[in-house]
Amino acid sequence: MIRAGILGTGSALPQRVLTNADLEQMVDTNDEWIVTRTGIRERRIAEPGETTSDYAVAACQQALTRAGVEAAAVDMVICATVTPDMVFPATACLVQDRIGAVNAGAFDLSAACTGFLYGLACAAAMVQAGLNRYVLVCAADLLSRITDYEDRKTCVLFGDGAGAVLVGPVSEGRGFLSFDLGSDGSGGHFLYLPAGGSKMPASLETISNRQHYLKMEGQETFKFAVKAMASSTERVLETAGLTKDDIDLLVPHQANIRIIDAARKRFGLDEDKVAVTIHKYGNTSASSIPIALDEAVQEGRVGSGDVVVMVGFGGGLTWGAAAVRL
Numbered sequence: 053m054i055r056a057g058i059l060g061t062g063s064a065l066p067q068r069v070l071t072n073a074d075l076e077q078m079v080d081t082n083d084e085w086i087v088t089r090t091g092i093r094e095r096r097i098a099e100p101g102e103t104t105s106d107y108a109v110a111a112c113q114q115a116l117t118r119a120g121v122e123a124a125a126v127d128m129v130i131c132a133t134v135t136p137d138m139v140f141p142a143t144a145c146l147v148q149d150r151i152g153a154v155n156a157g158a159f160d161l162s163a164a165c166t167g168f169l170y171g172l173a174c175a176a177a178m179v180q181a182g183l184n185r186y187v188l189v190c191a192a193d194l195l196s197r198i199t200d201y202e203d204r205k206t207c208v209l210f211g212d213g214a215g216a217v218l219v220g221p222v223s224e225g226r227g228f229l230s231f232d233l234g235s236d237g238s239g240g241h242f243l244y245l246p247a248g249g250s251k252m253p254a255s256l257e258t259i260s261n262r263q264h265y266l267k268m269e270g271q272e273t274f275k276f277a278v279k280a281m282a283s284s285t286e287r288v289l290e291t292a293g294l295t296k297d298d299i300d301l302l303v304p305h306q307a308n309i310r311i312i313d314a315a316r317k318r319f320g321l322d323e324d325k326v327a328v329t330i331h332k333y334g335n336t337s338a339s340s341i342p343i344a345l346d347e348a349v350q351e352g353r354v355g356s357g358d359v360v361v362m363v364g365f366g367g368g369l370t371w372g373a374a375a376v377r378l
């Protein structure tokens with residue numbers, strides 16, 4: 053079987069910074085509450101008129117450049133997003149066109165914050181099966197577009213951004229070691245966007261009821277997240293035949309520093325073995341893992357031969373983990 057691995061990483065973030073002090077002017081909140089309860093100090097927000105695909109394109113171009121692979125060689129573009137430019141066509145098709153991946157298929161994937169890990173598993177399977185040689189996986193979300201800036205329980209958490217990796221064949225001893233993907237749809241109502249789908253099409257009423265904004269039961273999501281991060285990491289290690297001591301870097305979904313710390317302590321990892329970006333970017337949905345991975349690679353925290361475990365959870369409810377030797 054062909055071995056699949058990560059050939060290059062990229063990321064893109066808006067320049068505009070929304071600080072906790074800014075949010076204090078918008079809702080009844082304060083810097084101390086946000087920092088102690090979430091670990092977030094600031095997040096990045098796209099300008100009006102910018103789109104999810106703008107950031108996905110930039111992240112994909114970086115990943116291709118760093119992998120040294122031409123866009124024309126890409127066979128498939130997968131975009132994980134819950135804030136596509138439009139309901140259709142798929143944002144992946146817009147990205148495929150704009151980067152010049154003229155020989156690629158393209159599709160979007162909806163698994164909320166776990167979407168990048170689902171995309172990675174699809175890409176690995178496609179490459180390993182010999183169906184495709186190069187698969188570009190991007191995760192991109194402008195959560196600011198579906199965030200209710202009158203709801204202090206959610207608006208302090210989210211930010212915008214995109215990350216991407218190029219998946220392709222790698223030499224023996226490198227590449228993906230295992231995946232774990234799961235879903236519990238009975239918890240779908242803990243984190244969802246009510247209107248705009250077939251159940252509740254857009255109307256004047258849905259707009260006036262603020263139903264085009266994300267709704268979340270924070271505590272329920274928190275409890276689920278702590279359990280899912282631990283169990284999914286355990287399963288992915290076990291399947292790969294690894295132990296926690298083999299982890300060179302854990303790259304968790306960046307939703308709350310307390311969730312990340314719970315995972316870190318659960319596996320007895322030192323702080324330098326866990327990638328954290330939440331203080332500066334907040335929760336950027338599916339893109340949080342590839343953004344944190346890209347930063348770790350660019351900073352030289354991980355490189356060729358290192359074992360990286362990525363783990364996340366999100367709306368669906370969904371969860372997932374991946375172990376890879378870079």
Ligand code: UT7
Pocket residue numbers: 080081082085086089090165204205206208243268269270271273274277307308335337365366367
């Ligand atoms: O990727 C998406 C997945 N989403 C998540 O992972 C989110 C998981 N959940 C969490 O991270 C946490 O539950 C939150 C950060 C959302 C909330 O933290 P919490 O410690 O669970 O707070 P809480 O919801 O229990 O609220 C505690 C208090 C409440 O006031 P009362 O009822 O005790 O008087 C809230 O109204 O904090 C209040 N509160 C706030 N106060 C100041 C809630 N949001 C804020 C706020 N500023 N922004």
